[in-house]
Amino acid sequence: MDKPPRQTKHELFLNYKIWLSGLTGNGRISDTTFALLAKIKELGSIKLAAQACDISYRKAWGDIEEAEKMLEYQLIDKQRGGKDGGHSQLTPACLKLLEAYDALHQKFDDSVEAAFEDFRKAMLTKPTSE
Amino acid sequence: MDKPPRQTKHELFLNYKIWLSGLTGNGRISDTTFALLAKIKELGSIKLAAQACDISYRKAWGDIEEAEKMLEYQLIDKQRGGKDGGHSQLTPACLKLLEAYDALHQKFDDSVEAAFEDFRKAMLTKPTSE
DNA sequence: AAACGATATGCATATTTTTACACCTCGAAA
């Protein structure tokens, strides 16, 4: 789920993770949840998306429930029943959120790139105090 | 330990965490470990620093060991024995690392501020697809 | 050489997070 980290001297890598939370702090929409949403958009099913993301259906469902409770709006239009059992698709609000998050993530990547480059350079200099 | 998150519409907050890892991925130097190192620098003792950071000595020691194993160089000069029992101080290499990390974190904060502002604005617009 | 207190370490016990599994619900299509 996490982006492949960047290397520096001493075989050191920088990693990061971002997530959204509500006021109370309990409840979060993590990277993995967004990945799940993206897969639901692609595959049209929570079950298939969970499999694709290599997490249990139970966790997938719980994460979505938590996110919807936190945001206080629907992320997914869920259709149950039918010969095919059912299917799911993202709500317009969810698509918007997903887009905004993707853009946010991209900006993060760029920023991290720059910041880590400075870090790498700093690690090549002598310490200011002994 | 994590920075206080920023708010947007829907009482939404952005959180993030950064950490360093080695090649294998097992082993990490987290924000809390850097905070611990900073406290050791300030207090001259792993025990006191662990108390100040509100973590167990056991965890503090484990985190340091893990970090040193990962980096393959000493972060702390540990002195055992003596009337006072012993004390610890950061190595020059650790001081350098700490400085570089602090700068990295600051740049990160600034970038996050800007990126989240864009995110917040994006969330106020209509979705591109229905 | 005895004492003191922080470093050092194993291990058993929480706590948190994730998975596994059982079982029910739904409703279009056969």
Add this chain to the structure above:
DNA sequence: TTTCGAGGTGTAAAAATATGCATATCGTTT
């Protein structure tokens, strides 16, 4: 009206993390 398979839900098991506790080690100071 029966069937089918995904949606939906509780709960126990498992895995990953963190904590607590006991105990040994070290070496300067007294």
